[in-house]
Amino acid sequence: MKAPESTTRAISRRNFVKSVGVGGAALYVSSLLGPSRMWAAEPADIGQCKSVKVRCISETSWFDGAQFVADVKNAGGMSTNQYVVPWNPKNSGGYSALVEVEALNGTTRRFLLDTGWNPAWMEYSYQREGIDDMLRKGEIEFLFLSHEHLDHFWGLPVILKYRPDLKILTSNSYYPEGRELIKKSGHKGQLVVLRPGGVNQLFPGCAAATFDIPIILRVQGEHALFFNVKDKGLVTVTGCCHMGVLNLLKYGQENIQGSPTPYGLYGGLHICPFEQWDEKLDPVISGIAAMKLQKVAANHCTGLVAIQKMIASNIPVVQGTAKYGSHSNLCIGNGDEVVF
Ligand SMILES: [Fe+2]
Ligand SMILES: [Fe+2]
Numbered sequence: 349m350k351a352p353e354s355t356t357r358a359i360s361r362r363n364f365v366k367s368v369g370v371g372g373a374a375l376y377v378s379s380l381l382g383p384s385r386m387w388a389a390e391p392a393d394i395g396q397c398k399s400v401k402v403r404c405i406s407e408t409s410w411f412d413g414a415q416f417v418a419d420v421k422n423a424g425g426m427s428t429n430q431y432v433v434p435w436n437p438k439n440s441g442g443y444s445a446l447v448e449v450e451a452l453n454g455t456t457r458r459f460l461l462d463t464g465w466n467p468a469w470m471e472y473s474y475q476r477e478g479i480d481d482m483l484r485k486g487e488i489e490f491l492f493l494s495h496e497h498l499d500h501f502w503g504l505p506v507i508l509k510y511r512p513d514l515k516i517l518t519s520n521s522y523y524p525e526g527r528e529l530i531k532k533s534g535h536k537g538q539l540v541v542l543r544p545g546g547v548n549q550l551f552p553g554c555a556a557a558t559f560d561i562p563i564i565l566r567v568q569g570e571h572a573l574f575f576n577v578k579d580k581g582l583v584t585v586t587g588c589c590h591m592g593v594l595n596l597l598k599y600g601q602e603n604i605q606g607s608p609t610p611y612g613l614y615g616g617l618h619i620c621p622f623e624q625w626d627e628k629l630d631p632v633i634s635g636i637a638a639m640k641l642q643k644v645a646a647n648h649c650t651g652l653v654a655i656q657k658m659i660a661s662n663i664p665v666v667q668g669t670a671k672y673g674s675h676s677n678l679c680i681g682n683g684d685e686v687v688f
Pocket of ligand 1: 409443497499500587588616648649
């Protein structure tokens with residue numbers, strides 16, 4: 349694959365960071381509700397594709413949310429460096445997905461989104477889905493890392509064991525521990541650094557947007573993916589969505605040429621990750637409903653309570669099968685897939 353084409357566009361980073369913020373639960377709310385337009389620049393032409401299929405390899409980053417929160421609290425709270433928290437290893441899983449994009453000419457391009465966390469869990473998950481063979485056979489073009497959080501990044505050695513020369517798309521905002529992890533994992537392939545603050549076309553119909561924002565557990569920056577699906581509209585795929593789901597949806601609509609109609613959404617939406625609903629989050633659900641998406645496959649850190657509220661608001665939630673450790677059929681879970 350060619351390096352991402354330089355469609356990066358300037359945005360007002362200062363304004364975006366102001367609207368997103370870092371931090372604890374109180375700040376999640378402001379991070380989810382954004383101003384209607386945060387920057388001014390010409391929308392980017394990212395081309396079109398025919399369809400996008402996302403297969404959930406694992407969305408269970410932790411199996412017990414209360415244990416995860418206790419680990420964070422005992423280590424000093426949400427601003428603590430993730431690399432020094434004594435995580436309970438029995439509670440870790442990971443987040444990773446296989447993305448398959450059908451081009452307008454019928455060919456398919458395939459890449460991985462994120463690596464998961466617990467190596468044993470990810471080894472089981474990748475082998476269960478046949479990802480190990482796909483990597484060995486060179487059927488996966490690259491790994492797209494959404495952000496440095498442990499549950500999306502620390503499973504890297506497992507992927508590189510199958511394919512050390514895999515191209516990795518990442519950012520330059522990783523902490524020294526993260527850069528060391530890439531090195532120690534035996535990476536021998538190309539490392540593509542996505543520039544923050546704009547839309548990077550990866551290939552026709554597929555683009556990444558990079559948000560250089562401070563995030564909980566001392567992480568900086570998150571990328572999200574946009575797909576412009578012919579005759580359908582805009583599909584947004586996220587890791588954790590720390591930039592805020594409404595911010596992200598609006599960003600895609602306003603910064604991709606042709607303002608494609610919002611059509612689909614996949615991934616962790618970080619609305620209520622630990623299931624304690626606050627009525628201040630109600631406008632997030634009504635905001636998503638107002639986008640009139642046709643398919644919403646929310647999982648991971650979205651929170652089941654948030655998904656239940658989406659269903660109650662007639663948002664077309666795509667449900668799964670609750671297998672391989674996923675807790676509920678309300679979300680696209682481990683081993684499930686969705687086609688946009
Ligand atoms: Fe996550
Ligand atoms: Fe995250």
